[in-house]
Amino acid sequence: MSFLDKIRACNAWNPADFVPLWLDGARVGWMRRSACDLLRRWPEQFQVEPEGVTWSGAPPTFDARTAVLDTLCAQLIADGVVSHLHSERYPLTASSREQAVCLLDRACAPFFGARAFGQHLNGYVRTAHGIEMWIGRRAADRRHYPLHLDNLVAGGLPHGLSLIDNLRKECAEEAGIPRALADQAVAVGAITYCREAAAGLKPDVMYCYDLELPAAFVPVCTDGEVESFQRLPLAEVAALVRETDDFKLNCNLTIIDFLIRHGFITPDEPDYLELLAGLRIPLP
Structure with a gap:
């Protein structure tokens, strides 16, 4: 396996299997062809045709x-058709969160192929031996990727919360990071990917952050979503990403981006340019 394999795994979908969902002339989603027929029960709402809805x-x-x-x-x-409601509201939008045309439950976003937004934070410590990263292990009862490794802080970005307020909330819930420390997180860009999932299509945007932590800081999960934490040397984290499937799939991208920005992955990497491009693909 390679770093590039992990990026490709997050961008695995066949456009021929999906058709656009249109609203007021704007494309607000991509629906699996086999799912479109389910909308025929609402003919007063949806016009279902072979080339789109x-x-x-x-x-x-x-x-x-x-x-x-x-x-x-x-x-x-x-x-x-959808297993559960998530009870978080996501925007239905053709572009940014601010241009939402309405809201839908987070769990239903893939059915419509709606663009989803989240935040991922890499927490790290500088030591005499180099950078070490704090890594979480997801709880065994998580619906998706139970017991897989995760970024120190990661979560969806529901409608109605600002980036900073949601980051503060996620930092407190998932790692016990106090507000004053969370506010030191540095926004380092966004990662985009699009992949087919059992529920539909996931054209996702992850806003990424780095947070340098004090050596004495130890994260504590307060919402039950993380089973444990470990602090690992950067080379060990890189090996886990490159050689195993231990991480939740999209967390690999956040870490690859960190490895590039902090000089662990250099231009000498044979796939360097493909890695750069693959972290920020144009969303459909």
Whole structure:
């Protein structure tokens, strides 16, 4: 395996299997062809054609559109198409969070191929022997990737919360990082990827942060989502990413980006340019 393999795994999908979801002339999602027929039960709302789906009957207001999707998502749950509601609201948007046309439950976003946003933070310590990273192990009861390794802090970015407020919340919940320390996190860019999942398509944006931590700091999970933490030398973290499937899939990208920015992966890496491009692909 290689670093590039991990990037390719996060960008595995066949565009021929999906069609666009249109609203007011803007593409707000990508739906699996086999899922489109499920929308035919709402003919007053959706026009389903071979080349795409148009939300032709969408109400004119933000709240009314959200209510329509709430009803639709409840039916998808009842039918077993979507396994559960996440109870976090995500924006339905053709571009940025700020240009949302309505909201939908986070768990239903892949069904519509809606763009999703999250935040991932690399926590690290500088030692006499080099950089060491704090790595979390996800709890055994997590619905996705139980017991896999994870970034120190990572979470979705629900509608209505600013980047800084959500980062503070996630830092406190997942690693016991106090607000004053969380506010020292440095925004280092964003990673984009698009992959097919069982639930549909995930065209995702991850806002990335670095946080240099005091040597004496020890993270403590307060929300039960992380089983344990360990502080590992950067070379060991890199080997885990490159040679194993121990990490939650998208966390590999956040760490590869860190390894590049901190000089561990250099231009001498044969796949260097492909790695750079692969971390920030244009989203469909």
